[in-house]
Amino acid sequence: MHASTHGFAGTANAFFNYPENTVQEIIEGLIRFQRDVFPQQSALFKRLSTSQSPSTLFVTCSDSRVVPELLTQTEPGALFVIRNAGNIVPSYGPEPGGVSATVEYAVAVLGVRDIVICGHSNCGAMTAISTCMNLDHLPAVAGWLRHADAAKAINASRTYHSPAECLEALVKDNVIAQLANIRTHPSVAVGLTHKTLNLHGWIFDIESGVMLALDGRTGNFVPLLDNPDVFAV
Numbered sequence: 628m629h630a631s632t633h634g635f636a637g638t639a640n641a642f643f644n645y646p647e648n649t650v651q652e653i654i655e656g657l658i659r660f661q662r663d664v665f666p667q668q669s670a671l672f673k674r675l676s677t678s679q680s681p682s683t684l685f686v687t688c689s690d691s692r693v694v695p696e697l698l699t700q701t702e703p704g705a706l707f708v709i710r711n712a713g714n715i716v717p718s719y720g721p722e723p724g725g726v727s728a729t730v731e732y733a734v735a736v737l738g739v740r741d742i743v744i745c746g747h748s749n750c751g752a753m754t755a756i757s758t759c760m761n762l763d764h765l766p767a768v769a770g771w772l773r774h775a776d777a778a779k780a781i782n783a784s785r786t787y788h789s790p791a792e793c794l795e796a797l798v799k800d801n802v803i804a805q806l807a808n809i810r811t812h813p814s815v816a817v818g819l820t821h822k823t824l825n826l827h828g829w830i831f832d833i834e835s836g837v838m839l840a841l842d843g844r845t846g847n848f849v850p851l852l853d854n855p856d857v858f859a860v
Contacts, residue, residue: 668702668703671702671703671704672703675703675704679704679707679737680704680737680738681704681706681707681733681737681739682705682740682741683706683707683739683740683743684706684707684708684709684729684733684734684739684741684742684743685699685706685708685709685743685745686708686709686710686714686716686742686743686744686745686805687708687709687710687714687743687744687747688710688712688713688714688745688746688747688750688752689710689711689712690747690750690751692747692833693745693747693831693833695708698831698838707729707739709726709729709730711726711771712751712752712768712771712772713750713753713771713774713775713801714744714745714746714747714801714802714805715752715771715772715774715775715801715805715808716730716744716774716805716808716809716812717774717808718774718808718811719811719812727812730742730812730814730815731812731813731814734812734814734815734817734818740823740824740825741824741825741826741858742809742815742824742825742826742827743827743828743829744802744805744806744809744826744827744829745802745828745830746799746802746829746830746831747798747830747831747832747833748795748798748830748831748832748833748834749794749833750794750798752768752772752775753775753794753797753798753801755768756772756775756778756779756782757782757790757793757794758790774808775801775804775805777804777808778797778800778801778803778804778805779800782796782797782800799830799841799848802828802829802830802841803828803841803859806828806841806859806860809826810860819860825858825860826858826859826860827840827841827858827859828841828848828859829841829851830848837852838850838851838852839851840854840857840858840859841857841858841859842854842857842859843857843858843859843860
């Protein structure tokens, strides 16, 4: 989720830096896909038309700049994706919502072997938390971001040299907090107990293209390029 340079203003537009593409350009892209791309991958889509067996549940932000399939260079069918403001996974509770249902389906039905929670730089949701932004005019957003309260509390317990440093730390704290949240889901707990499931915490830096990964042994985020075998849990 991306905040504009003016922050979370009183309208929804403050949340997003809208791309230059118009709807007509998007439609033209769809036409090119149907005309030029789909015929070259028709066998893949024929196979996918009746079943799916993704290996990974990928939880990331709704931010338009974070595109899981582009970042991972994967074809359709490889990733089961959850996207929402702040790459949040609420702890399991008596009234599970869409995120909980999707996690359960991915693990218990599709049998994914890995779960990635991927945050990113310049996250608008984390900016709202780190700057204590007034969200009275956005009650649904404020309620949703309470699922990051653990990260908020940990982040607030430290001192920082700059707002940018505070935000960078919060993005990391939030990934760690959401990994803790997802472990409360029964299907995930079972998978971890039987060692059929691995959890990964990643952070994508938009400007550099670098992906950091949480090394569960040290608690540090390290470049995934140099540490391809690290995982969080």
